[in-house]
Amino acid sequence: MQRSVHRFIAPILAVTITAGAMTALAQKSSSKSSSKTKEKVVSKYHRLPTYYGQLKLKEEQKQEIYNLKEKFGEQIDELQEQLAELKEQQAEEIKDVLTRTQVTALNKLIAAGSSSKSNSTKKSSSRKKLSTKK
Numbered sequence: 001m002q003r004s005v006h007r008f009i010a011p012i013l014a015v016t017i018t019a020g021a022m023t024a025l026a027q028k029s030s031s032k033s034s035s036k037t038k039e040k041v042v043s044k045y046h047r048l049p050t051y052y053g054q055l056k057l058k059e060e061q062k063q064e065i066y067n068l069k070e071k072f073g074e075q076i077d078e079l080q081e082q083l084a085e086l087k088e089q090q091a092e093e094i095k096d097v098l099t100r101t102q103v104t105a106l107n108k109l110i111a112a113g114s115s116s117k118s119n120s121t122k123k124s125s126s127r128k129k130l131s132t133k134k
């Protein structure tokens with residue numbers, strides 16, 4: 001009986017060892033390729049403006065453009081965040097002018113408008129319902 005068990009276990013053991021070795025090799029090669037891709041991480045500003053790619057720019061020109069986009073891109077991002085905050089503050093202050101009845105009516109209009117738009121586009125999720133005034 002022990003021989004039949006050994007005949008059964010030996011091939012399974014060999015397959016398991018082979019599979020484990022192949023998995024280890026695959027992980028080694030994938031970690032090498034992932035380290036190469038990590039080196040090639042590019043800034044989100046590392047893109048030429050529209051149509052500039054068709055101008056046969058020299059490499060120096062491209063690098064200068066990338067540097068300028070990096071320099072101004074960070075400032076633009078900060079300003080866009082500030083602008084979004086200002087728009088939100090403006091909306092809140094405009095809402096404060098309305099009566100409770102008007103806020104309720106506005107919420108209904110927004111809901112009706114966003115439900116009809118959600119059928120055609122997915123922009124309705126960006127609209128916020130206004131809270132009622134106390």
